[in-house]
Amino acid sequence: MFGGATRGRAVRGLVGGALVAALAVTSACGVDDDEGGLPDAPADSTSIDSADAGIPEVDAVMPLPAGAVISTGIPGELPAEDDSCNPLASLRPDDADPEERVPKIVERGRLIVGLDQGSNLFSFRDPATGELTGFDVDLAREIADDIFGNPDQVEFRSLTSANRIEALEDNQVDLVIRSMSITCERREQVTFSAPYYQAYQRVLAVRGSGIEDLEDLEGKRVCVASGTTSAARLWAELDRITVLSVNTWADCLVAIQQNQVDAITTDDAILVGITAQDPYLEIVGPQLAAEPYGVGIAKSTPSHNTDGLVRQVNSTLARIRADGTWNRMYSRWLSGLGSSPGMPAPTYLPEPQQ
Structure with a gap:
């Protein structure tokens, strides 16, 4: 319940x-008071009836996060895994300068990046300074630095998992850097950079809960973020599962702390940020599925050519892989996952024949 x-x-x-x-x-x-509840008061003690004392009786029930949706059955037919493309292939960096690749962004004077503001370690507000910080924020600043020569020429806009694709399609942002897994299905709507991180889906539970593997979630309540791929694995593997879909991973943290769910499932990179905020939580079970993260970019059209922006981002990714910046970012933010696995190697699309 x-x-x-x-x-x-x-x-x-x-x-x-x-x-x-x-x-x-x-x-x-x-617990039933007759079976291990609180002990009875001594016979000579004086009790005060709450009604006589004027104390109203209320049912204290923790509200669910705003916008939460509960699903207790498979939401329609699950889509088959789409392997119709090579999801990781992207445009190769070229030798052009930013003025040639992204003239409109250079003219504007700032890069507009959509991200999460509540994803600990990836993109969150430092409680001491109020500034956005984290792995994804550092990556956005590296891209801005390569365009403008100044990492601060970037404007951040907060997005949920559910509205990040819409923000690209409506040109509200230039890039989405928000733990966005690269899939063939998503590539129908947006373009991706080469992968900048390889995550794996895992399960997070309260220490000592008895949940140690995916099978232990049978009949349990699990929190996911709306618009992510995290719930699909649950529907495919389990017969009875109740899924709470919320707007942000911070909402999942609150839900498990208030005993509204038994577990959270998503990428290990996000889960390690959640465990850093609550020592009573732990990541359990094996890696369930690979989740390569890419920078989301609007699809190129005749009126809005984004090929240059894709090459610009991939140029930055190639640089931070080669000069050690990526490893330094990993050590600063994600060392809780273990030693650096290294940045994923890129796969580039063949260039058109001249």
Whole structure:
């Protein structure tokens, strides 16, 4: 049941950036007082009826995150895995300068990048400075530096997983750098850079919960972010699963802390950022599926040619791979996943015959 908490269990929450514990409220699924509940008061003690004391009785139920959607059955026919393309192939960097590749962006004087503002370690607000920081933010600044010679000439816009493709299609942003997995299905709507990170889907659960593998989620409640590929694996592998889809991964963190879900599933790179905020959570089970991240770019059209921008981004990716910048970014933000696996090698599309 969503929206409740179990009697006697500590509910962990974030207040002012710090972890706190509060006793959970009574719910219908709590422990029966006749079977291991609180001890009876001594016979000579004085009790106060809450009604006599003027204290209103309320059902304290934690609300679900805004925009949350609960699914208890497979949402229609699951799409077959699309292997109709080589999803990782992208345009090769050329020798042109930014004025030739991206003249409109150079003229504007800033690069507009859509990202998440609540994805710890990838893109989040530093509580000390209020500035956006993280692995994806560093990558955006590297791209801006190669275009303008100044990493600060970048404007960030907050996007959810569900609206990031729409933002590219409507030209609200130049790039989306938001843990976006490269798939053939998505390539029907947007263009991708070469991969800049290889993530793997995993499961996150409360320590000691008994959840250690994907099969342990049978009959459980699991949180995912709307617009991601994370739920598809659950529907394919499990017969009974309740999925809570929310707008951000921060919402999933709150949901598991309030005992509204039993687990979270998404890419390990995102999960390690969540575990950094709550020591009672742990990543469990094997790697479920590879999730290569790419920079999202609008598809090229006669009126809006984005080929130059793709080459510009891939030029930056080639540089940070070669000069060690990527490894330094990994060590700064993602070392919790272990030693650096190295940046994924690029695959380039064949150039048209001249």
